[in-house]
Amino acid sequence: MEMYRALGQEALISLIAHVFFIAVAFYALQALRLDQIVKKNRVFQVQLLYIFMSVALGSLVAQFFLLVSRWSQQLPYLF
Numbered sequence: 001m002e003m004y005r006a007l008g009q010e011a012l013i014s015l016i017a018h019v020f021f022i023a024v025a026f027y028a029l030q031a032l033r034l035d036q037i038v039k040k041n042r043v044f045q046v047q048l049l050y051i052f053m054s055v056a057l058g059s060l061v062a063q064f065f066l067l068v069s070r071w072s073q074q075l076p077y078l079f
Contacts, residue, residue, distance in 0.1 A: 014062075017062040020062070021058040022055055022057075022058030024058065025058035029050055029053055
C-alpha cells in the first residue's frame, strides 16, 4: 500500500512541476517578438507557436528538475 502512495505522490509532484514550468516558459517567451519574424497576418499561428514552444521548453525544464530531485534522493545509497 505504501508503494502506491509513493507513486501517487510522485505523479502529483510531476504534474504540478510540469504545469508550473510550462506557465513560466509561456511567460518568458512573451519577451520574444516572433511576430516580426513570421509573415504578416499570421496571428493565430504565432500564438500556436508560443503555446507549443512553452510546452516543449516547460516540459524539458520540469523533467530536468525532477531528475535532479530523484538523483539527489538516491545519493544516500552510494555510501
